[in-house]
Amino acid sequence: MSKVDRRKFLASVAVAGAAGAVASDGKAATTAGIVPPSPRPSALRPSAIVAAAESAAPAALAHAEGRPGSDFMVDVLRSLKLDYIATNPASSCRGLHESLINYGNNTRPELLTVMHEESGTGMAHGYAKVAGKPMALLFHGTVGLQHATMALYNAWCDRVPLMLMVGNHMDAATRPPGVPTTHSAQDPLSLVRDFTKWDDQPNSLQACAEAMVRAYKIAMTPPMEPVCLALDAHLQEHPQNGELLSIPKLTLTAPPQGDANAVREAARLLAAAERPVIVADRAARSAAGMRAVVALAEALSAPVVDQGGRLNMPTTHDLNQSGRGPALVGQADVILALELTDLWGTLNAFVDNPRGTRTSRLKPGAKVINLGVGDLYIRANYQDFQRFAEADISIGADAEATLPALIEAVKRELTPEQAAANAKRVDDLRKARAQMRERSLAAATLGWDSSPVTTARLAAELWAAIKNENWALVSPDFFVSRWPHRLWDFEQHHQFIGGSGGAGVGYGLPGAIGAALAHRSEGRLVVNIQSDGDLMYAPGALWTAVHHKIPLLSVMHNNRAYHQERMHVQKVGNWRDRGVDRSRIGTTIEDPFIDYAKLAQSMGMLGIGPIEDPKDLAPALKRAIGIVKSGDPVLIDVVSAPR
Amino acid sequence: MKREVGVWLAAASWVVFGLCGSAPAADAMKGKQTFVRVGCFECHGHVGQGGVAGLKLAPDPMPFDAFANFVRTTSGQMPRYSTRILSDDDLADIYAYLASVPKPPDPKSIPALSR
Numbered sequence: 119m120s121k122v123d124r125r126k127f128l129a130s131v132a133v134a135g136a137a138g139a140v141a142s143d144g145k146a147a148t149t150a151g152i153v154p155p156s157p158r159p160s161a162l163r164p165s166a167i168v169a170a171a172e173s174a175a176p177a178a179l180a181h182a183e184g185r186p187g188s189d190f191m192v193d194v195l196r197s198l199k200l201d202y203i204a205t206n207p208a209s210s211c212r213g214l215h216e217s218l219i220n221y222g223n224n225t226r227p228e229l230l231t232v233m234h235e236e237s238g239t240g241m242a243h244g245y246a247k248v249a250g251k252p253m254a255l256l257f258h259g260t261v262g263l264q265h266a267t268m269a270l271y272n273a274w275c276d277r278v279p280l281m282l283m284v285g286n287h288m289d290a291a292t293r294p295p296g297v298p299t300t301h302s303a304q305d306p307l308s309l310v311r312d313f314t315k316w317d318d319q320p321n322s323l324q325a326c327a328e329a330m331v332r333a334y335k336i337a338m339t340p341p342m343e344p345v346c347l348a349l350d351a352h353l354q355e356h357p358q359n360g361e362l363l364s365i366p367k368l369t370l371t372a373p374p375q376g377d378a379n380a381v382r383e384a385a386r387l388l389a390a391a392e393r394p395v396i397v398a399d400r401a402a403r404s405a406a407g408m409r410a411v412v413a414l415a416e417a418l419s420a421p422v423v424d425q426g427g428r429l430n431m432p433t434t435h436d437l438n439q440s441g442r443g444p445a446l447v448g449q450a451d452v453i454l455a456l457e458l459t460d461l462w463g464t465l466n467a468f469v470d471n472p473r474g475t476r477t478s479r480l481k482p483g484a485k486v487i488n489l490g491v492g493d494l495y496i497r498a499n500y501q502d503f504q505r506f507a508e509a510d511i512s513i514g515a516d517a518e519a520t521l522p523a524l525i526e527a528v529k530r531e532l533t534p535e536q537a538a539a540n541a542k543r544v545d546d547l548r549k550a551r552a553q554m555r556e557r558s559l560a561a562a563t564l565g566w567d568s569s570p571v572t573t574a575r576l577a578a579e580l581w582a583a584i585k586n587e588n589w590a591l592v593s594p595d596f597f598v599s600r601w602p603h604r605l606w607d608f609e610q611h612h613q614f615i616g617g618s619g620g621a622g623v624g625y626g627l628p629g630a631i632g633a634a635l636a637h638r639s640e641g642r643l644v645v646n647i648q649s650d651g652d653l654m655y656a657p658g659a660l661w662t663a664v665h666h667k668i669p670l671l672s673v674m675h676n677n678r679a680y681h682q683e684r685m686h687v688q689k690v691g692n693w694r695d696r697g698v699d700r701s702r703i704g705t706t707i708e709d710p711f712i713d714y715a716k717l718a719q720s721m722g723m724l725g726i727g728p729i730e731d732p733k734d735l736a737p738a739l740k741r742a743i744g745i746v747k748s749g750d751p752v753l754i755d756v757v758s759a760p761r
Numbered sequence: 762m763k764r765e766v767g768v769w770l771a772a773a774s775w776v777v778f779g780l781c782g783s784a785p786a787a788d789a790m791k792g793k794q795t796f797v798r799v800g801c802f803e804c805h806g807h808v809g810q811g812g813v814a815g816l817k818l819a820p821d822p823m824p825f826d827a828f829a830n831f832v833r834t835t836s837g838q839m840p841r842y843s844t845r846i847l848s849d850d851d852l853a854d855i856y857a858y859l860a861s862v863p864k865p866p867d868p869k870s871i872p873a874l875s876r
Contacts, residue, residue, distance in 0.1 A: 469838055471840075473836075559868040560868055561811065562868065564806075564865050566865055566871065578871070578873040581873070582873040599813040605874070685800075688803060689840045692840030697846045699799065760804075761813050
């Protein structure tokens with residue numbers, strides 16, 4: 119059939135269909151009492167999807183007259199000074215997508231093309247921890263949001279602000295049939311309501327403006343969390359109705375500070391303590407927050423245990439005693455907990471044996487001060503709030519905002535005699551820290567020349583290659599036995615941003631790329647120690663780094679397994695006395711091994727490796743760093759020890 | 762590098778542990794294979810270097826009696842190994858392997874470990 123013939127055919131079918139609708143009017147048929155038999159069509163009718171695709175163009179053209187609603191949405195997003203919107207393109211967002219690139223000229227915000235919604239959300243997660251503000255996300259409703267959920271939960275647990283927008287066709291009578299209807303929902307954001315701070319599905323452009331500004335404001339108020347908006351496709355695509363539209367002014371809410379009486383009481387306890395300890399997890403949201411933790415520790419001459427949710431304390435400071443955490447908590451008479459993920463787990467020891475042994479670390483009479491936003495905002499379903507932990511003083515407030523008042527209160531409480539006595543603690547802490555350093559160096563030499571490459575060697579070679587650069591580590595380091603924290607000098611807040619928060623695997627690569635994007639304007643050399651299992655959740659993130667020229671050095675910790683799970687399976691095999699020889703089944707990534715260098719190369723990234731001889735690592739790093747400094751990402755595959 | 766490891770393993774094979782407790786004569790080369798097969802390396806590393814998941818085991822392992830007692834009876838984070846899943850001979854071989862691991866270099870001799 120020629121094109122012309124096909125058009126005529128479809129037009130005739132459409133007319134027949136319309137006539138059929140009139141003829142099948144129930145009222146007319148019952149009045150007559152007789153229902154005439156339907157004439158058999160001479161050809162099959164097109165499906166609803168085909169008919170819509172073939173016949174909907176004129177209607178869409180009619181919508182294009184006047185200023186589209188999505189242009190106004192761009193104006194609102196620009197008022198929020200968003201730099202980036204990560205998107206995986208979707209028909210339900212096509213109106214806003216088109217406005218962003220043609221009306222907004224793809225600048226501030228600029229679209230980042232991501233190959234999986236989980237990757238985009240992970241990128242926004244890493245970005246926000248460096249930039250200190252959200253990246254927006256624009257995804258398909260329903261299926262796109264379903265892809266994003268794990269990464270959204272990570273951000274929720276990690277208290278990171280994101281602004282997620284999804285498209286949705288709200289009106290069942292006007293939305294396209296078929297797939298667009300399958301992908302529509304009455305309440306699409308109910309899927310993630312348990313782990314987002316606020317959501318909305320505005321019904322008008324003015325409501326949309328208010329929702330966007332409110333969403334940003336709520337996301338940025340501690341506890342910072344993800345927020346979501348469902349944007350109606352009709353609202354995006356149709357012209358504004360001449361309504362008077364305005365963009366509300368954004369005024370960020372000052373973070374909640376601790377009650378003055380509670381802060382004074384906490385200061386009294388800390389000043390009088392003989393063995394105080396400060397434990398911090400996500401206390402320092404910014405460089406100012408880290409300076410405040412240092413100032414408090416120095417005022418009290420107290421050790422700090424940095425649990426690593428952020429960089430709370432320079433690793434070079436004598437009062438940083440993070441390697442002695444459980445021992446210090448066990449010896450303490452006053453414990454100050456700052457924004458901990460798990461206060462119960464800090465105060466108690468748990469042994470993962472068949473009985474699940476639990477013992478308190480606290481010595482009798484020890485006092486606990488809990489300062490954080492955990493009690494201010496909590497949901498019931500997902501259990502990221504951890505077990506209930508007892509405290510003697512509980513201050514529901516943002517730690518970073520409260521620390522200046524606490525420092526002043528401590529200084530007021532301390533007598534000169536107390537301050538002098540406390541200062542004597544510093545000598546002991548300095549010696550303990552020096553001993554920890556010596557032990558770490560000695561431990562790093564074990565297996566120095568062995569293959570697979572030890573994680574200590576990997577970290578040491580990497581440190582030697584970057585230590586004279588303006589560097590930042592954007593990956594967690596627990597799986598490499600925290601060697602970077604034991605060997606490297608972390609002195610600036612931006613040099614470490616913690617981990618995924620929710621321990622959802624698949625955060626590593628996208629989180630690193632998002633963080634590297636935020637570091638790019640500062641010209642920093644950004645390093646990612648990349649786990650193999652994590653990379654394979656959504657390796658398409660590599661392409662995004664290349665496509666958007668995001669400089670990032672990824673050095674693989676390739677232990678060729680989901681190693682944490684292998685240890686779990688082996689442990690259960692031991693408990694049940696059924697042998698351990700087969701723990702590799704279902705847990706290892708071998709037969710075949712994955713060639714990660716080739717994977718990177720396939721997406722236009724320089725890939726080096728696999729490196730099995732540790733002597734090859736230093737030259738590879740030197741080569742890679744030269745390329746990263748010129749503006750491109752590089753991946754080095756290192757076959758490495760399990761932990 | 763692999764050749765070097767082979768040399769020191771061969772030299773250390775069939776060690777009698779008169780100085781390390783009451784361990785029987787054992788085969789370090791076989792012990793290395795068993796160390797991997799039964800998963801010791803998963804937490805302690807391929808040369809017993811230790812890490813966040815398991816303690817350092819080598820070089821200079823604890824006396825054999827203490828080592829064997831711990832492996833057979835521990836109820837801590839590490840699961841115990843009964844004779845059903847790890848024979849006494851295998852355990853002795855593993856110990857021989859750990860005892861054969863050479864001492865590491867002085868950290869001061871490694872430029873990558875300098876500040």
